[in-house]
Amino acid sequence: MGDYTYASVFWMYSLMALFVFGTLYFLVKALRSGAVRDDEAPKYRMLEDDVPEGGHHGEKA
Amino acid sequence: MIKKIDKNNILFVAAATGFFAIGGILTTFAPPLLDASWAKPAPGLQNYPELAKGGDAHADLVMKGRAIYVRDGCWYCHTQQTRTIEADTVRSGWRDVRSPVSTPDEFVFDKPHLFGTRRVGPDLSRAGGKYDKQWHATHFKDPRSLVPGSAMPPFPWIANNPAELDAMVAYIQSLGRAKDWRPTHDYEE
Amino acid sequence: MSSLAAPLPATATTAASPASHEDRSSFAFLAIASLFFVISGIVALLVAGKLQMPTLLGNIAWLTYGRMRPLHVNGMLFGWLLAADMGLAFYLVPRLCGVKLWSEKLGMATMYLWVVIILGAVVEIPLGHNQGLEYAELPTWLDVLVVVAWLMFAANIFMTVANRKYEQMYVSLWYIMGAIIWTAFVYLVGNFATLFTTGVNQANLNWFYVHNAVGLIFTPLGLALGYYFIPKAAEAPLYSHRLSMIGFWSLAFVYVWTGAHHMLHGPISQWLQTVSILFSVMLMIPVWTLVYNFFATMKGQWHQLKDNVPIKFMMTGTIFYLLTCFQGPMHSLRSVNAIVSKTDWIVGHAHMAVLGAFSFFAVGGAYYAIPRMLKTRLHSQALANASFWLWLVGGLSFFVSLWIGGFLQGLQWNDPSIPFIDTVKFMKPFWSVRLIGGTFMFGGILLFFWNLLATWLHRSERPAETV
Known part of the structure; x- marks a missing residue:
């Protein structure tokens, strides 16, 4: 058994392969499900000086 | 499913835990199981x-x-x-x-x-x-x-x-x- | 402490202005954090001084280097930085959710418990009650209290998020919730799982904890502050929310694998070392997406660097973050690691992460948030600016001297014809520069503390122009 044929090295290879394919799978799935469209609203809303629930439209009784 | 994560905090918690848990488990609990030398004392080692x-x-x-x-x-x-x-x-x-x-x-x-x-x-x-x-x-x-x-x-x-x-x-x-x-x-x- | 933590003066304008955030526990956390910052800073100077003069207070057992160093590290990490991060989380989470904090009472109780924990540590560590594991020195009874406090903090944040007004969550909320979840696991592994293991197995869990204490506690909390305070202070929208999600999920996945890079070349399985190297290099993905996002947010806004103090802190913190997270993957390469590992280079690297990047985020956030939560103006912009320059100049001389000294010392170590003691003597001038840089930074801490205190004392004399 050489340095490159230890069981743990094959374990590493299979792990890396799993991640590469997993990444591609989720990337494609995310693109198809529209996860990367229309998600920029929060960044504009966070700039408003928001007030807690009940404060916006007249005072809480 | 993926799109909903940023709107649903339960789903978010599950996903964040899951992503973390893969590496978390494989680098903490798995190594001592995979490498027996960690637990096998050297011949000259005093306990x-x-x-x-x-x-x-x-x-x-x-x-x-x-x-x-x-x-x-x-x-x-x-x-x-x-x-x-x-x-x-x-x-x-x-x-x-x-x-x-x-x-x-x-x-x-x-x-x-x-x-x-x-x-x-x-x-x-x-x-x-x-x-x-x-x-x-x-x-x-x-x-x-x-x-x-x-x-x-x-x-x-x-x-x-x-x-x-x-x-x-x-x-x-x-x-x-x-x-x-x-x-x-x-x-x- | 009780006077600092007392309820804020009732704002007479409540009837006229819309209902507002109470910010009681947020302010109290920042108050204790800045106080512990000063105290840990004094201990830091003592520790740095002891390297210069080993006999300095050296004959007193409880003041010895080996007991003051963990006090300094734990004081800075948990007394200052984590407390400040929790305080700022209590500030920004309710604002991003559009609702009040779920429970100010629970928040105050968390703060009091945190004070008990820190005071417990201040007593236990000098007594030598050290568990012998880095970052996990505190005795088990304090570890249990930390877990309780964290659950209280988690309940408050998650209930606030669950009650939120806006369905879609801004990225800072992600990071804070992620930090809470991950911290729970990381802390349990580092402080409890280690009790049942020995040898290399325990070391592996210990480094898992040490690395992720920085990577999955302080990093996400610090980045949450960056994502909130950079757009807020610059009054410019974040460049891309989408990019922030890529950064978040890659961080969630990649960070946790890297603990074993603390043991490179050491007595631990080679394949585990390789896994940690691989993932350490992949860390550049979340880091560079985030840094690009922050820089692109500032596009067209760079002129604000001139006199917007919170922005100065946030952007300098971002640059420190980029540098520190470029060093990290590089150290993990075996050839580089053979030189820098165990030297002062690593000490410089660690200080740039915690004191440079994440403390800069927390300080910038505090300068922005404190006046707003007290509905007043900052006591002095000039002092805040002075504290920035003290930190920058002190920090850079501190970091750079340790990098140069540490790198050269590492090269000397690799030449076994040089006696070890010569490499120690070689470091002394670099340690002197570090002590001077540290003194500058301590000056910055004092100015920061004084500015916040004065802002609080004079809060009613200086109402904010606009609420």
Whole structure:
């Protein structure tokens, strides 16, 4: 058994392969499900000086 | 499903935990199962905790010294690992004989582990037997009297307390003896 | 402490202005954090001084280097930085959710418990009650209290998020919730699982904890602050929310694998070392997406660097973050690691992460948030600016001297013909520069503390122009 044929090295290879394919799978799935469209609203809303629930439209009784 | 994560905090928690758990499990619980050498003691390794429990006076002294080493934070400045780096084997060696590198089987009974992370002072993984008790007593009282320029603080409460000094010396002399590698005999057994 | 933590003066204008956030526990957390910042800073100077003069207070057991160093590290990490992060989380989570904090009472109780924990540590560590594991030095009874406090903090944040007004969550909320979840696991592994293991197995869990304490506690909390305070202070929208999600999920996945890179070349399985190297290099993905996002947010806004103090802190923190997270993957390469590992280079690296990047985020956030939560103006912009320059100049001289010294010392170590003690003597001038840089930074801490205190004392004399 050489340095490159230890069981743990094959374990590493299979792990890396799993991640590469997993990444591609989720990337494609995310693109198809529209996860990367229309998600920029929060960044504009966070700039408003928001007030807690009940404060916006007249005072809480 | 993916799109909903940023709107649904339960889904978010599940996903964040899951992503983390893959690496979390594979790097914590899996390695000791995959590499049996972590738990298999080296042939020459003394099980000091167990011996001390069995009433062995020397082992008890070693364990007391180890506790002082932990208490006073010696491990913040001294590592206990001869790494797979050539210079490490020379520096851990003794009288032109190189030391073997540290392997997991030499540390099976260490609790807490004291591998350390910083070398303000030299590595101690093979310190056992290099200097005798008188040297250590003087060194603990005033490190600079033996090693000019040393950054080690004095430890008078160890040097002036026979019980603590004996324990510390016993512990230091026990370091790195799981492997038999020295040609000539030590100052002290 | 009780006077600092007392309820804020009732704002007479409540009837006229819309209902507002109470911010009681947020302010109290920042108050104790800045106090512990000063105290840990004093300990830091003592520790740095001891390297210069090993006999400095050296004959007193409880003041010895090996007991003061963990006090400094734990004080800075948990007393200052984590407390400040929790305080700022209590500030920004309710604002991003559009609702009040779920329970101010629970928040105050968490703060009091945190004070008990820190004071417990201040007593236990000098007594030498050290568990012998880095970052996990505290005795178990304090570990249990930390878990309780964290659950209280988690309940408050998650209930606030569950009650939120806006369905879609801003990225800072993600990071804070992620940090809470991950911290729970990381902390349990580092402080409890280690009790049942020995040797290399325990070391592996210990480094898992040490690395992820920075990577999955302080990093996500610090980045949450960056994502909130950079757009807020610059009054410019974040460049891309989408990019922030990529950064978040890659961080969630990649960070946790890297603990074993603390043991490179050491007595631990080679394949585990390789896994940690691989993932350490992949860390550049979340880091660079985030840094690009912050820089692109500032596009057209860079002129604000001139006199917007919170922005100065946030952007300098971002640069420190980029540098520190470039060093990290590089150190993990075996050839580089053989030189820098165990040297002062790593000490410089660690200080740039915690004191440079994440403390800069927390300080910038505090300068922005404190006046707003007290509905007043900052006591002095000039002092805040001075604290920035003290930190920058002190920090850079501190970091750079340790990098140069540490790198050269590492090269010397690799030449076994040089006696070890010569490499120690070689470091002394670099340690002097570090001490001077540290003194500058301590000055910055004092100015920061004084500015916050004065802002609080004079809060009613200086109402904010606009609420």
